Amino acid sequence: MHFTELINAIKERRNALQVTQETLAELSGVGLRTLKQFESGKGNPTLKTLQKIADVLGMEVNLKLKTVTRNK
Template sequence: MDLIVFGQIVREKRNAIGLKQEELSQRSGVAIKTIHSIELGKGNPAIKTILRIFDALSLDLLIVAGKNAKK
């Protein structure tokens, strides 16, 4: 998965539902620094981290993977 595209998807969904990074951090249990890095397309997040963020944002991994493949 392209980390830049993944970060854009996370940021767009977070903004669409009106969450700040701090709120996403609290909901997901993922450190705010990690969320910030992911949204910038940096780092290499563990699958556990990705799944926590997806759960907090109600994102479906297969849908995101499909969007990522199209870009």
């Protein structure tokens, strides 16, 4: 997932849950400013920040092998 996709995944999930940035910020313990920056594509969050946000949204950060390009 590219940067933008990660952002969208978060935004969509937040919308689906009908949660505002403000609430998400509070629940996750991440600063509102930080969350805003991230969602508006202006950030480069640390892994911990990303995990805090994802966690509250019932999501998680994964690292997996890319789909093999052998015959893509």
